[in-house]
Amino acid sequence: MHLLIVEDEIQLQLQVRQQLEALGHTVDSASGGREGLYFAEEYRYDLAIIDLGLPEIDGIELIKRIRAADKDYPILILTARGDWQDKVEGLEAGADDYLTKPFHQQELVARVKALVRRSAGQSSNSWHFGPLTINYDRKLVQLNNETIELTGYEFNTLEYLARHKGKVVSKNELTEYLYAQDFERDSNTIEVFVGRLRKKIELGQKFIHTVRGQGYRFEYPS
Template identity: 45%
Template sequence: MRVLLVEDDVALAHELAALLRSENFAVDIADNGEDGLHLGDTENYDAAVLDLGLPLIDGISVLNGWRAAHRDFPVLILTARDTWSDKVAGFKAGADDYLAKPFMPPEVVMRLRALVRRSSGFATNRITCGPLGHDTQTGAFDLNGEPLRLTAFEWRILSALILRKEVTVDRGALIEHVYEHNADTDSNSIEVIVGRLRRKIGAEMIVTVRGHGYRLTAGGR
């Protein structure tokens, strides 16, 4: 999963980014509203964490800009503004969740996972595809009931595939789920990671759709 974090408090932004990366998220950081608006409008994200009191462009204007541009990724507002009117303004602008400061950082992780799950059309925390299971609340994967050990990149790709199980996911879209903005990517890296995943969960579960991408399937079709 790839998340955009728009927060002008540098210490808090780095604390949250470190936490999210430790939970296998790819994270891009913007420390002002102008950069946040641009990144959200030009990059593909699974979710965004957005402060309201931002320099250059305020958070509500950023969110209005994203929604006007039909950017529909879920947005968690994270702000010191906790009045009812602030919350109403946030939800009217298109926010999906609202968390007031101070907060427990692990709660941000749990809320983001829930937002991504619901935006992908799943009502419950557990998603299965044949023998493969994924607990979206903890982020854990299992195969035939046994825990799977995955690298961060493997986790990001498998998360993207299981949230779109039985649907072909474009190779370019997978790259966007794995790498952060301006990362130095190797043209064959996705194939290498998919190859490792096939060895861990079974080659028949990840189908290559030539000219398009990959599909996670329970039937190996």
């Protein structure tokens, strides 16, 4: 998944980022509301984690602007404020859940997973597409109950396409998701990942469709 963290406590920001990257996610981070708004408007995310007490643009206003820009991904609030009014204000601004500092990293990860499942309309950690099962928590893929060995990039490519089932995903969008911003991006590698995926998972059943000139669409008749 592609996640955004907006947190001005640098040590906490680093801890959260490292925790999420260790789980295989691509994470962008910002230390102020203005920088956070730039990232939120320029890139497509699966979830944003936003502190309320931000410099430049506070968390409440940042959330309002993100929602005003028609960004509908889940938002998790981090707040040191214990008053229930602040939490309510954040939720009314457009956030989906909150965590009060200090918190356990395991709770943060659990909240992130729950929000992403909810936004994807999933009640479990697995997606089932006929003979194909994708467990995004364990990073496990099975075809006809047989485990398919995928590289990290192959799994992330498949997960992203499946998460946006039925929608056309461009090569640029996939590239932004797969590579951190400080790495050189090469959209041609997307064709390699998709080609390898097709050889591994499409044995008599087509899941990944090429939309000429636009990108790829994951489909499976329900």
